[in-house]
Amino acid sequence: MKGRLAVGVVALGVAAAVPLVAGQHLLTAFIVALHAAYMALAWNVAAGYAGQFSLGHSLFYGIGAYASTMLYLKLGLTPWVGMFAGAALAGVVGVLLALGVYRYNVRGIFFALVTLGAAEVAKGLADNWHWIKGPVGILLTMKAAPAEFFFLRREPYYYVALAMVVAMVAISLVLERSRLGQHFLAVREDEAAAEASGVDTHRAKTVAIGLSAALTAFAGSFYAQFYLYVSPETVLTFEPQLTMMLGTMVGGAGTALGPVLGSVLFSGLGEALRNLPFENTRQVVIGSKLVYAILLIVILIYLPGGLITLGRRRA
Amino acid sequence: MSALLAVRGVSKRFGGLQALSNVTFGVDHREIVGIIGPNGAGKTTLFNVITGVYAPDLGRVELRGMDVTGWAPHRICRLGAARTFQIGKPFAALSVLQTVRIGALNRIDSMAGATARALEVLELVGLAGKRDDLGRHLTVIERKRLELARALATGPALLLLDEVAAGLRPNEIQEMIALVRRIAAGGVSVLIIEHVLEAVMRLSARRGVPGRGLHACLKSRASRWRTATCACSTT
Numbered sequence: 001m002k003g004r005l006a007v008g009v010v011a012l013g014v015a016a017a018v019p020l021v022a023g024q025h026l027l028t029a030f031i032v033a034l035h036a037a038y039m040a041l042a043w044n045v046a047a048g049y050a051g052q053f054s055l056g057h058s059l060f061y062g063i064g065a066y067a068s069t070m071l072y073l074k075l076g077l078t079p080w081v082g083m084f085a086g087a088a089l090a091g092v093v094g095v096l097l098a099l100g101v102y103r104y105n106v107r108g109i110f111f112a113l114v115t116l117g118a119a120e121v122a123k124g125l126a127d128n129w130h131w132i133k134g135p136v137g138i139l140l141t142m143k144a145a146p147a148e149f150f151f152l153r154r155e156p157y158y159y160v161a162l163a164m165v166v167a168m169v170a171i172s173l174v175l176e177r178s179r180l181g182q183h184f185l186a187v188r189e190d191e192a193a194a195e196a197s198g199v200d201t202h203r204a205k206t207v208a209i210g211l212s213a214a215l216t217a218f219a220g221s222f223y224a225q226f227y228l229y230v231s232p233e234t235v236l237t238f239e240p241q242l243t244m245m246l247g248t249m250v251g252g253a254g255t256a257l258g259p260v261l262g263s264v265l266f267s268g269l270g271e272a273l274r275n276l277p278f279e280n281t282r283q284v285v286i287g288s289k290l291v292y293a294i295l296l297i298v299i300l301i302y303l304p305g306g307l308i309t310l311g312r313r314r315a
Numbered sequence: 316m317s318a319l320l321a322v323r324g325v326s327k328r329f330g331g332l333q334a335l336s337n338v339t340f341g342v343d344h345r346e347i348v349g350i351i352g353p354n355g356a357g358k359t360t361l362f363n364v365i366t367g368v369y370a371p372d373l374g375r376v377e378l379r380g381m382d383v384t385g386w387a388p389h390r391i392c393r394l395g396a397a398r399t400f401q402i403g404k405p406f407a408a409l410s411v412l413q414t415v416r417i418g419a420l421n422r423i424d425s426m427a428g429a430t431a432r433a434l435e436v437l438e439l440v441g442l443a444g445k446r447d448d449l450g451r452h453l454t455v456i457e458r459k460r461l462e463l464a465r466a467l468a469t470g471p472a473l474l475l476l477d478e479v480a481a482g483l484r485p486n487e488i489q490e491m492i493a494l495v496r497r498i499a500a501g502g503v504s505v506l507i508i509e510h511v512l513e514a515v516m517r518l519s520a521r522r523g524v525p526g527r528g529l530h531a532c533l534k535s536r537a538s539r540w541r542t543a544t545c546a547c548s549t550t
Contacts, residue, residue, distance in 0.1 A: 179424060179429075182426075185406070192388075194389075196366065196389075196397065196465075197392065197465055198397075198469050200389045201389070254408075
C-alpha cells in the first residue's frame with residue numbers, strides 16, 4: 001500500500017513537471033491524452049464498474065460542452081461554475097434516461113443500442129436548434145481570462161486536465177471501496193444474485209448512469225474551453241464515445257488506473273503515428289486507424305482484462 | 316407467535332404449465348423444513364415466488380408477519396429471507412471475499428464491518444483459505460459453499476437452500492449436511508429444496524413434496540427442533 005502511494009506521488013511529480021520540459025506541441029498532445037483519460041474514467045464508472053455498457057455517453061459530453069458555453073454566452077456565468085451546472089443537467093438527463101430504460105428492463109446489447117440512439121437523437125436536435133447555432137456550432141473567442149476558464153498558454157489547460165484526472169482516479173478509488181461501488185460490481189456480475197444479496201439493482205444502475213453522466217459532462221466543458229468551438233459534429237458524434245471505450249477497454253475496465261493507461265497509450269500512439277513518413281494527411285488518418293484497429297484486436301484477444309492485468313499477473 | 320414464513324394458497328402458471336397450484340405451508344422460527352420432488356415439480360418456482368423473483372398468480376407470501384407478495388427480491392432479502400441458487404451464481408470476476416462482503420453489506424453499512432463479517436462467514440463455511448480466489452475458479456462444492464456464505468452473510472432469519480447437495484460426492488454431502496446443521500444451530504430457520512433425499516431426510520423435521528401443489532407430505536419425524544405437524548395443504 002505504501003509502495004503504491006509512493007509510486008503515485010512520483011508519477012504525479014513527473015506529470016506536474018511535464019510543462020517545464022515539453023514544448024507547446026508536445027504539451028497539447030499530453031492535454032489530449034489526459035482529457036481522453038478523464039473521459040474514459042467517467043465512462044468506466046457506468047460501463048466498467050456497474051456493467052452498464054452505454055454507447056450514448058457523447059450525449060452527456062455534449063450536454064457539458066453546450067451547457068457551460070451557453071451559460072457563459074447568454075448569462076455571463078463563468079464556465080468554472082457553468083461546468084457544474086452542465087454536470088447537474090447531464091446527471092438529471094442520465095437518471096431520466098436510466099429510469100425510462102430500466103423501467104422496461106432493457107439490458108445488455110439492447111441497453112447499448114438505446115443509449116446510442118439517445119445520443120443520435122440529441123445530435124439531431126442540436127443540428128436543428130437555432131438558439132445553439134445548429135450545425136454551424138459556437139465559436140468562443142481566445143483570450144486571457146483565467147477567472148472565466150480562458151488561457152492563452154497551454155500550461156494552465158494542462159494542469160486543469162491533470163487535476164481532473166487525479167480527481168477522477170480518486171473518485172474511482174473511493175467508489176471501489178464504498179458500499180455503492182460494491183453494489184455496482186454485484187450488478188455487473190449478476191443481477192439476480194445481486195438482488196438476492198439485498199442489492200437494489202434498479203437503483204444501483206440508475207445511480208451509476210446518473211453519476212457517470214455528470215462526470216462525463218465536465219469533460220465536455222473542458223473540451224469547449226480548450227478548443228473554443230462546440231458543434232454537434234464535434235461533441236455529439238460517436239467520436240468522444242470511441243475515445244472513452246478505447247482507453248477503457250485497452251487499459252482495463254472496472255479499474256481506477258486502467259483507463260488512464262489505455263488512454264495515454266492510444267493518444268501517444270496517435271501522436272507517434274502522425275510523424276510516420278506518410279505522404280499526405282489522408283494516409284496518416286487511414287494508417288493510424290489501421291494500427292489502432294490491429295492493436296485493439298490483439299489486446300482484446302490476448303489481454304481481455306486490459307493492459308492493467310499485465311502488472312497484476314506478475315505481482 | 317406468527318410463523319416466520321407463511322405461504323398461503325400460492326399458484327403460479329407459465330403458459331400452459333401450472334407450476335404451483337394452491338400451495339400452503341409455513342416455516343416457524345428455528346425450524347428446518349425440506350421440500351422434495353422430481354424435476355419440474357415446482358420446487359424452484361416456489362423459491363422464486365417466496366423470494367420475489369416472480370409474483371404469484373394467486374395467493375400470498377408472508378414473511379415475519381408482513382405481506383411481501385410482489386416485493387422486489389432485494390427488499391425480501393432486507394427483511395430477512397436469503398436464498399441460494401441451484402446453479403451457483405458466483406460473481407465470476409470477483410473474489411470470494413468480495414462476493415460474501417456484498418452479502419454482508421445488506422445489514423452492515425461500513426466496509427470494514429462487512430469485511431469482518433464476511434471473514435467470519437467464510438470461516439464458518441470453510442472457505443477462509445479461498446478468500447482471494449475468483450468466483451469462476453471455484454469447484455462445484457466451493458461454489459455451493461460460496462452461495463451459502465453469500466446468502467448467510469446477508470443476515471437472514473430464513474435461509475432458502477436450492478439443491479445445495481445436488482452434484483456433490485457422498486462425502487461432500489455429509490460435509491454440507493453438517494454445515495447446514497451448524498447454521499441452523501445458530502438460530503437461522505432453513506427451507507431446503509432437495510433432490511438428494513438423504514440430505515433432506517437427515518436435516519429436516521418436516522418434508523413436503525410439491526408435485527401438483529404441495530400435495531403429499533412424508534411422515535413427519537420427531538425432531539429436536541420441534542414436533543412436526545404437517546402443514547402442507549393439498550390442492
